[in-house]
Amino acid sequence: MAFQFETYRFNTEDAIQVCVGAFALAVPIGFSEEAWQLGETLPLLNLLMLLGLSLLFLGVFTYQSVFQQDIRHRLPVFIFRIIVAYLISACVVSLVLLCIDKLPLIDDTMTSIKRIIVISMPASMGAIVVDSFDKE
Numbered sequence: 001m002a003f004q005f006e007t008y009r010f011n012t013e014d015a016i017q018v019c020v021g022a023f024a025l026a027v028p029i030g031f032s033e034e035a036w037q038l039g040e041t042l043p044l045l046n047l048l049m050l051l052g053l054s055l056l057f058l059g060v061f062t063y064q065s066v067f068q069q070d071i072r073h074r075l076p077v078f079i080f081r082i083i084v085a086y087l088i089s090a091c092v093v094s095l096v097l098l099c100i101d102k103l104p105l106i107d108d109t110m111t112s113i114k115r116i117i118v119i120s121m122p123a124s125m126g127a128i129v130v131d132s133f134d135k136e
Contacts, residue, residue, distance in 0.1 A: 010081065014131060015088060021130025022089035023096070026123040030096040039115030047117050054121040058082045058128050065132040085131065089124035090116050 029035050042050070059082050063069060071078040093116050097103035105112045 010077075010084065015084075017131040017133070018085050018088045018127040019092055021127035022092040022120075022123040024130070025126035026089070026093045026096045026119055029119050029122055030093060030102070031100065035119050036102055036115060039118045040111050042114060042118065047114055050121055051117050054117075054124050055082060055086060058085055058124055061125070061128050061132070066128070085128045086120065086124050089127045090120045092127075093119045093123050 059078075062078060062081055062085075063071060066081065067074065067078055094103060094112075097112070097115055097119070098105075102115065103112045
């Protein structure tokens, strides 16, 4: 299965690379009590700033490494790449937290979302770095 935009493809191999990169950083950080507590105590504004920083750094790295500063005719692909990398990373983080019983989705949904945002920042960077290894 592949999504094709002009001359660029996002396929199963890319998705697996994003998963592996996210998992590489989600595991050690997801197991830390400091990350759990940050997810409980950070105010919403700080979490939004963290989310924004995550997307900003994903964008900068993707622009420099994956697209080699050439997004003029591939802007939709560029944006798609950033969003997909972040969403896959958030899913990987969610699975890790669920496995270690630190994702109280039903009992405390807001804490779960906060923990996912906190741990997805480094996990998404790991994801996009691994994904960039074999690009262009």
